[in-house]
Amino acid sequence: MQVVFVYLVVSAVLSGALAYDPDMLQDICVASTSSDVKVNGFVCKSEANVTASDFAFEGLAKAGKINSSVGSLVTVANVDKVPGLNTLGVSLARIDYAPDGLNPPHTHPRATEIVFVLEGELDVGFITTANKLISKTIKQGELFVFPRGLVHFQKNNGDKAASVIAAFNSQLPGTQSIAMALFTATPAVPDEVLTKAFQVGTKEINKIKDKLAPKKS
Structure with a gap:
């Protein structure tokens, strides 16, 4: 019995350590924006006040206006924009690129990212902790994965606009731009x-x- 007990405890610890966002303990936990309390997530809104709009977002439907110096725009659909994502461990983003636009080197400390090309052609890549660059050119209908926490980028080398949908296994993956963080x-x-x-x-x-x-x- 002791061996079984130890096995169960170790399994529980390892599964928790390998998970990204914590597992949910209820059907829904819509984030309450009126509370300042956070315990590795957001306080649940009363279910009596939950509506369909807590689970909906139209912000990814169209390309945004790009006016950044690097020529890209990221529109997020995380728990801050979709309160119903709280405890569900997923989120999305849309990234639009002007011709020659760049999504500069950055990391997501809490999530792996996968991008699906809606239109255009992009050079993408990530750098391992052994300083090896893993890169590829991806086109419309293709996808690419960026492992959690590794520095990565996307670059539109074409003469037409490009866009992708990015998915994350975290409700709030976080983004840390290398250049902005340092300078x-x-x-x-x-x-x-x-x-x-x-x-x-x-x-x-x-x-x-x-x-x-x-x-x-």
């Missing part, structure tokens, strides 16, 4: 850290910071 953090990452890491001078570091700084309206 626009608050408080700022010390210049001596950046100059030594990139083997450049302070002048070059400040030039990058100026280019990435939010534009004042």
Whole structure:
């Protein structure tokens, strides 16, 4: 009996450790936006107040207006936009790319990502912890997977617009842009850290910071 008990405990621990978002313990747990309390997720809204709109979102139907310097736009459909996703462990996004547009190198700390090309052609890739680049060109109707936590990117090298639908195994995968994290953090990452890491001078570091700084309206 002790062996069986230990086996069950170890199995439970391992299954919990390997899961991404925690398993749900009820049919639905629509996120309550009126509560500031978070315990690895959102407080459940009263079921009496749940409506179909908590599970619906129209934001991915059309391409968004791209006005970023890198030529791409990410429209998310995560728990912040679809409260009904709370505890369900999934979310989507739409990414639109102008010709020559880039979704810069970034990571998702809480999810694996899979992209499906709606239109256009993209060069995509991710970098393993052994610094190996795994890359491919994908076209309309094709897909590509980016493993959880690894740095990855997508680049439209065509002369026409492109778009993908991205799926994540997390209700809130999180996105950390490598460049933005290093050069626009608050408080700022010390210049001596950046100059030594990139083997450049302070002048070059400040030039990058100026280019990435939010534009004042």
